[in-house]
Amino acid sequence: MIDMKKLEGMIDSSPIMKDFADIETGNMPEYTIDSKIPEGPVAEKWTNYKAHQKLVNPANKRNLDIIVVGTGLAGASAASTLGEMGFNVYNFCIQDSPRRAHSIAAQGGINAAKNYQNDGDSVYRLFYDTVKGGDFRSREANVYRLAEVSNNIIDQCVAQGVPFAREYGGLLANRSFGGAQVSRTFYAKGQTGQQLLLGAYASLNRQINKGQVRSFNRREMLDVVIIDGRARGIIVRNLVTGEIERYAAHAVVLATGGYGRAFFLSTNAMGCNGSAAVQAFKKGAYLANLAFTQIHPTCIPVHGEDQSKLTLMSESLRNDGRIWVPKKKEDAEAIRAGKLKPTDIPDEDRDFYLERRYPAFGNLCPRDIASRAAKERCDAGYGVGTGNAVYLDFKYAIERLGEDVVRDRYGNLFDMYQMISDDNPYHTPMMIFPASHYTMGGIWVDYELQTSVKGLFAIGECNFSDHGANRLGASALMQGLADGYFVLPYTMQNYLSDQIKVPHFTTDHPEFDKAEKAVRERIEKLMNIKGTKSPDEIHKRLGHVMWNLVGMGRTLQSLVKATEEIEEVRKEFYTDLRVVGSADDLNTELEKALRLEDFLVIAKMMAIDALNRNESCGAHFREEYQTADGEAARNDKDYMYVSCWKYTGDTEKPILIKEPLKYEAIQVQTRNYKS
Amino acid sequence: MEHTISVNLKIWRQRGPKEKGQFVNYHLDNVSTGSSFLEMLDMLNQQLVERNEEPVVFDSDCREGICGMCSLYINGHPHGPVQGITTCQLHMRKFNDGDTITIEPWRSAAFPVIRDLMVNRNAFDQIQQAGGYVSFNCGGAPDANDTPISKEVADVAMDSATCIGCGACVAACKNGSAMLFVSAKVSQFALLPQGQVERKRRARAMVAKMDELGFGNCTNTGACAAECPKNIPLSNIARLNREFINAKCAE
Structure with a gap:
């Protein structure tokens, strides 16, 4: 109590x-918020938007400059596509090459509603699963659009030469992921993020070669420059020389990823940060739903105080691995003391707690649920390893499928596990524990992916838009590429259409x-x-x-x-x-x-x-x-x-603004993965 | 079980590309064998900061072997003595108590040192920019299943595409050749139907850029493939040679 x-x-x-407390008691001034959701039924909104939006003609595109900060899936796909359209693009990253952005580490796959497996998938079902997976805290119109363009992404990536996994007949292979009852996840071994990012990087390189995109590496954005209420440039620090540099443009796009390293230990890369979001916040962009941070259930447990980061084991492992802890507390204690090995515990003394609690989805329930269930067992004293770990066991999959099939599906992940933990997962169960992985919250954007500052856009993980209170597996890659290839290039034109007379900016303003x-x-x-x-x-x-x-x-x-x-x-x-x-x-x-x-x-x-x-x-x-x-x-x-939170000063109170969520195409219900 | 060890480090320190560098010796106690190699360097840097000294500069980002940002020549091997992994995946349990570990940057004319162990690999980006893509604008792609690709071909293309662009192949090569890196990209597209239209142009453009940037020639020593953290096979270089000759003959 x-x-x-x-x-x-x-x-x-x-x-x-x-x-x-002031906010709670309603002492704050009221602010309104316009999410610019188009009229019409949810399935027609994006089509209607595209049919009626304003365009910029080719001759005028040449006169317009766009800054894109970040070169992950969202940033690279946006920069290359805007370049293909004829805009002048300035693209920045903190790494030594655009190809290093942390999207590259995504393992499992990318969702799309292709229904190639004939298992009843559709745009509506992907939309529905995503809204439900997000626990009814995402914007219906955005999610529907995401599901709608998901199929274009797969087409686009295949055309770029992304080597997705294939069946013997030559068609694309799929696997299943948490939170879904269909197989809609496309993958390239356990390196899907790498292959998709290298695809976007290749398109970006083509534009760099043409001079349409100018690439600036080892540069970190330290501020957004606002002129007359519109984002018109950025200040960056050259990480090699320490020099402070200025860049001006007609619009600024942030594609800078999530803030998961607020937890210090996370699966994010060492350089991942939330700084661009904070700078935008201080210049008037709202931050939204920051409490929604995803703790991924299948990471390798912490080994000690010197640890610098945590390593994720792909969620796809939950397809064939079974998660358990000992049923008896004394067994768990003996394991922690090194007196018993997991293989000593007979099946009847193992508690497959996800299968027990969530029979319909079992080991494939969504990430938040799987993470909490692991914490619950460990807090109750059933944890293994240091006490903060549970088992992910492939014994049953090996019995069912044979070691060769398991090796073919997960070989590289097993190797990675063995390298880090020094245990052989073919012989003994893996130990896993939840870790900070992804942030659903982020910079608030409207339907056009524009922040509350005019001309400042946010795409990919750094915005808050599509995943609600929880993201489903294989949806981050989908959202990053949807934003960059298929959404922003449209909405950006709508914004720039009345900017065609604005001359190139100089940085001496x-x-x-x-x-x-x-x-x-x-x-x-x-x-x-x-x-x-x-x-x-x-x-x-x-x-x-x-x-x-x-x-x-x-x-x-x-x-x-x-x-x-x-x-x-x-x-x-x-x-x-x-x-x-x-x-x-x-x-x-x-x-x-x-x-x-x-x-x-x-x-x-x-x-x-x-x-x-x-x-x-x-x-x-x-x-x-x-x-x-x-x-x-x-x-x-x-x-x-x-x-949505509005900044009012370093020591001042932030202002809460509420954007109500309306569900018209989906009936709101309690999330149920039990039956 | 994990325990702690002491190590002696011999680390190359160099202020800038034009300045003279030298080895500096450090001693480090209480290194957990469960730590990664880079966590060991983090420990060293923490101690240097405590002594008000500048930390050793090295590149690293994802720390799970996929971004290609980390490098380091450790005891004479790019990415250290264990095959098939990057430096960030190397763990201290591979070393013994009291070992002396020598750490150098990639050494190649095409990768100038920026500081200490950090080098400039922009040359790799420039090679990719010269032709490492399918010229295709977003928007008009046909359905992804319109063109079946046999699993065998897709798998070999995937193996080539696995290259992380770290530069170990160049660092390992006595000639400083980038052939393995270039051949991996050329192979990926030469194998897949999407890459056919520009196949010849791509091979010519990427090889020309590689030569222009000062990488050495390939003499089929095979050190690149032996040291590659992603085990990119040497057969890619044979394929690149074939692609290049065909492209040149067609000129």
């Missing part, structure tokens, strides 16, 4: 909660001076703290706070405590940070410090968003709100909305 007295005391002493000055001051401030703690040390501390208090299970108390502890980490950051080296030089410590400063903003907003949402839905599980059998208790009456 929650001790309300104690809680009130905590609320009073927390500056963030005071801000927040006073707004550029102002933005650059602010960036330089920010860097100088961090360099001059001259404390004792490295950015990584402080980031690890933030990660512990986020994982323990804003992780898989949240409570009012944990979140209030999180806001206080984040504040303490923030204080430590501004008083005890040490950045060695100099600012106008290659400086990896400074890069980390700048990103961490922004993670502190994101972390606070995540906790506030989670506090505001007094319900459990999808990946957001507030322990106070659960049904008698431990399932998420959603509150559609009060929370069927997108929570």
Whole structure:
């Protein structure tokens, strides 16, 4: 039970909660929000939009410049397609090559409603599964469009020469994934993200070769420049020289990925960050649904304090692997003490808890449910390994299919597991545990993928748009490429159609001076703290706070405590940070410090968003709100909305704006994966 | 079971492409054998920062062997002594207590050192830009199942497409040749029906760019394939030679 007295005391002493209490009591000014959803039935909205949107003729496209920040699936596909259309594109990435973006690490596959398997799939069913998987917290019109263009993506990628897996007859192969009862996932071994990204990278290279796209590597965006209310450029730091550079354009597209490294340990790459989102936030773009962060159920467990990141094992493993923990607590204890091996436990003493709790979907239930169920068993004392791990067992698949078939399907994943853990998964079950993986929340965008700042667009994982409170497996690749290849290139024209008379911008506008000055001051401030703690040390501390208090299970108390502890980490950051080296030089410590400063903003907003949402839905599980059998208790009456947050100042209260969600094509229901 | 070891590190440090570099020795205790090699370097850097010294600069991103960002020449081998993996997948359990580990950057004229262990691999991007694509605009693609491709062909194309562009092949080659890298991309498209139209043009353009950028010639030593973290086979180079000769004859 929650001790309300104690809680009130905590609320009073927390500056963030005071801000927040104001929002709850309705003391904040009302803001309206326009998601620009086209009229008509959901199945016709996108067709209608395309039929009536404004276009830019080829001669005028030549006169328009577009900045695309990021070169993952969304960024590379958008930059190349906008280039193909004739716009001048400036494309930026923080890595040494556009091909390194973290989309490359996606393993399992990409969904599309092709129904090649004749198993009853359709655009509507993909749409339905995605909305249901997102626990009715996504925008119906966006998701329908996503499902609609999913088929074009597969056609496009095959035409690019992406070597998808094929059947002996020469047609494309499919596999099944969590949250669906059809096989609609296209894949290229366990390297689907790599192959799709290299496809987009190839198209991008063609445009770079033509001079239509100019590529800037090892550059990190540090601010968006707004001129007369429209995004007109960016300030970047050259990561090799430390120089601050300016770039101007008619529109700016952010494709900068998710903020999952707010947890420090995650499956994200070392360079992944939420900084572009924070800079957009500070310039007026709303952040939405930040509480919705996906904790992926099948990652390799943490080995120790020096760990720098976690490795995901593809969800596709759940097709043939069975997840279990010992039925008897004493068996679990003996395993943890090294006295028993998993293979010593007979079948009747194994608790296949997902099959037990969710008979209809079993091991293929959605990620949020699988993650929470693992945590529940471990918290109850049935965990293996360090206590924070469960088994994923291929014994049964090997008995059923033979080792060769299992090797053919999952060989590279098994090798990867063995390399990291030193265990052979053909002989002993894998150990897995949930880890931060993907962020459904992000920059708020309307139907046109435009943020609340004119001319500033956000695509891919960095926007909030399509996955609601939980993303289904193999849908991230689909969304990134849908946004980049098939949505933004249309909506961008609609935006630029009245900008054709606006001449090329130069970077000597006073707004550029102002933005650059602010960036330089920010860097100088961090360099001059001259404390004792490295950015990584402080980031690890933030990660512990986020994982323990804003992780898989949240409570009012944990979140209030999180806001206080984040504040303490923030204080430590501004008083005890040490950045060695100099600012106008290659400086990896400074890069980390700048990103961490922004993670502190994101972390606070995540906790506030989670506090505001007094319900459990999808990946957001507030322990106070659960049904008698431990399932998420959603509150559609009060929370069927997108929570959008507006920045009002570093120490000011953020403003909550609600975008109501309306379901017309789908009947809202309780998510059920049991029967 | 995992335990901790001590290691001696001999690390190449160099301020910039034109400056003179040198080996610097470091000693590191309490390294868990369950840590990855790069986590060991993170530990070293943490200690350097504590001593107010600049950390050793090296590239890394995904840390799961797929982005191709990490490099490092470890004890004379690109990506270290274990075959078929990248540096980020190398674990400290492969080393013994008291070992001395020598760490150098990729050494090739086409990959100048930026700082310490970080090198500039833009030349790889430029080769891809010269022709590593199917010239095809988004929008007009036929149905994905219109052109069946036999599983065998698709699988071989996939094996070639697995290249992560890390540059180990160039670093391993005594001539600094990029043939394995170039041949992997040329092979992928030469095998698939989508790549046929531009097959000859692609082979010519990519080879010409490779030569222009200062990569060495191939003398069929095979070090590239032996050291490739993705096991890209040498047969790709044979295919590239065939593609190139055919393309030249057709000129």
